[in-house]
Amino acid sequence: MPQARIGAFLGRGNAGAVVAGxxxxxxxxxxxxxxxxxAWLAAVxxxxxxQPLPGIARVFDVHxxxxxxxxxxxxxxxxxxxxxxxxxxxxxxxxxRAARLIGVxxxxxxGALVQAGLDLRDRALAQGxxxxxxxxxxxxxxxxxxxxxxxxxxNVAWTEQGYTLFDPGRTPLExxxxxxxxxxxxxxxxxxxxxxxxxxxxxxxxxADCRVVGPRDLSAVMQAxxxxxxxxxxxxxxxxxxxxxxVLQGEEWSVLHELVxxxxxxxxxxxxxxxxxxxxxxxxxxxxKNRWAxxxxxxxxxxxxxxxxxxxxxxxxQELGRLVASDPRGAAQAIAARLAQNQGSPxxxxxxxxxxxxxxxxxxxxxxxxxxxxxEKKGRAPRSTMPPRWPFLDKESDAHRPPVNPLKAPPTWSx
Numbered sequence: 001m002p003q004a005r006i007g008a009f010l011g012r013g014n015a016g017a018v019v020a021g022x023x024x025x026x027x028x029x030x031x032x033x034x035x036x037x038x039a040w041l042a043a044v045x046x047x048x049x050x051q052p053l054p055g056i057a058r059v060f061d062v063h064x065x066x067x068x069x070x071x072x073x074x075x076x077x078x079x080x081x082x083x084x085x086x087x088x089x090x091x092x093x094x095x096x097r098a099a100r101l102i103g104v105x106x107x108x109x110x111g112a113l114v115q116a117g118l119d120l121r122d123r124a125l126a127q128g129x130x131x132x133x134x135x136x137x138x139x140x141x142x143x144x145x146x147x148x149x150x151x152x153x154x155n156v157a158w159t160e161q162g163y164t165l166f167d168p169g170r171t172p173l174e175x176x177x178x179x180x181x182x183x184x185x186x187x188x189x190x191x192x193x194x195x196x197x198x199x200x201x202x203x204x205x206x207x208a209d210c211r212v213v214g215p216r217d218l219s220a221v222m223q224a225x226x227x228x229x230x231x232x233x234x235x236x237x238x239x240x241x242x243x244x245x246x247v248l249q250g251e252e253w254s255v256l257h258e259l260v261x262x263x264x265x266x267x268x269x270x271x272x273x274x275x276x277x278x279x280x281x282x283x284x285x286x287x288x289k290n291r292w293a294x295x296x297x298x299x300x301x302x303x304x305x306x307x308x309x310x311x312x313x314x315x316x317x318q319e320l321g322r323l324v325a326s327d328p329r330g331a332a333q334a335i336a337a338r339l340a341q342n343q344g345s346p347x348x349x350x351x352x353x354x355x356x357x358x359x360x361x362x363x364x365x366x367x368x369x370x371x372x373x374x375x376e377k378k379g380r381a382p383r384s385t386m387p388p389r390w391p392f393l394d395k396e397s398d399a400h401r402p403p404v405n406p407l408k409a410p411p412t413w414s415x
Contacts, residue, residue, distance in 0.1 A: 026060070029071040029167075036169030037062070037069045038144040043168075046139070053140065055125075055133030057157070057166040076157035076166045094124035095151050100208030100243050102149040103171040121151060129162035140168065149174060154241065171242040172224050185212050187247055187255045196286040197259045200318055201325045205262035210245040210255065218248050236297075253295040256283045264325035269332040271358035274309070275324075277301025282321040304361045312368060313338050332356070343371045 016031035031037060043059045046052060061072040101117030104110070118141070125134025133156075137148065148168035155167035169175070187210035198204045213221075221240060222232045236251035237258040245258045260279045267275035280298040287294035296302070310320055313335065324331040336350035343350075345367070353363035 025075045026072060027075045029073060030068065031071065031169065032068045033169040033175055034067075035144075035148060036167070037064070037071075039140050039148055039168035040069070040071045040073070042140050042143045043136075045143075053136035054161060055131075055136035055164055056140070056168065057164055073166070076159060076164060078154075078157050094120055096243065098124065099149055099152055099171055103174040103242055103244075104209050106149070106170075106174055117149070132162045133165055136165070137168075150242070152241065171244075172221055172240055175224075186210060187212060187245065188252050190255060190259070192290075193256050193286075194259050194262075196290055197256070197263050197282070200282060200286055200289075201260070201263050201265070201321050203263045203322075203325045205259040206243065206264075207239070207245050207259075207262040208243045210247065210258070212247050212249050212252060214249050218246055221246060251295075253293070254297075256286060256292075256294065257297070260286075260321070264328045265321055266328050267356060268328045269330065269356060270324065270328075270335075271354055271356060271361075273301050273304070273358075273361050274354055277305040277361075278317070278321060278324060281305045281317045285317055301361065304364070308365065308368060312343055314342055343368070344375070345371055 016029060016033065016036075018027050018029050020027060039056075040059050040062050043053050043056050044062050047059060052058060057076055058074040059071060060074075063070040063072075098117045098121035101113050101120065103117075105113030105115075105117060122134060122138065124130065125137065133151075137151070140148065148165070148170070150167065150169050150171045151165060155165060157164045157166050190210050194205045218235065218238060219229070219232050222235065222238055223229070225238075225241060235248070237245065237247045237254035239245055239258060239261055243262075245255070245262065247255055247258065257279055260282045261275075265275060265279045265282060270278075276298050277300075280296070281302045284294060284296060284302070286292075305320070306317060310317055313320060315323070315338075320335075323334060327334065332351060332355045333347075335354055336347045339345075339350040340347045349367065352358070353367050358364075
């Protein structure tokens, strides 16, 4: 791979950006996160003493500015797809839970939650390929007032030493709240809404925190997650990478929709239109059962779920929601298999129109029409090989026979 020119933009984080460094295999990280700055200062101090921290990307220099810093560190390659999948194992799940506990504990100034998160993280990093990172983070915790909390797959690379953390900062939500210093109120009625979702789907929504934020804050977090301003327009709620739910002020009705997502109805294997339509259909069902006012959305997607997909599957909205929530990663395969069983046609042909890269529902509509046409075609009587009979033909007279064109030979019928 050719070396990027000096200063070339390489990526963006929730509190800074990364550009190409002055030498090969070096990058410059600009950050405004004081926790990350403190971690890099501790790491460069250890390196200067000849004791580099294991499990932490090597850092060579830190240039401090006014509430910002430029960090010169080694360039690392994020973990491969196989390694990414391994991060979804029990240790990876424990790390995400630890990040949620630490972040929420700091936001709420709840020391017991922070300590519980640190303990859970230490246990997850105590063995195997995670071991070096655990040693490095414990060393950071001993010399810095606030240890990194955003230890998750997106900030981890695979090196010869094992897993290596290259972004030792705070979670996106913690960065936002601490950086702006603005008050955020909790989502209204979240407990009762979550209970209603659990009763419908048989699964309790899993999330770290749910807060109501202003449009500027919601836009900042979504942009930090890679969304463009055009994509953000009209968004009422968002689920962050650290499992926090942000709801736009004035759009509190969307809490119910987001809690259905938090219960597992997500687009990890399904097309976004299918996941959003099913999520909203379940939310509307929960609101109707509990006589709650609910602002409906995703009208076309909901109609597609209720009027076409569910009848084709022979399932209700609730049954389909339970199927997806029970196994989000295998949901597309399970739905395609049931469609193949009920409607005919190979599983792969159904999977093609409902999986994650199916941008619209038009493919499913076309597929359902094609299957119905073929089924009706097979059910028709075979075309007769006998000559057509004239309904007005009088057997005793040829007066009503249609005139014969003398320029054409009479048709010859064969069996």
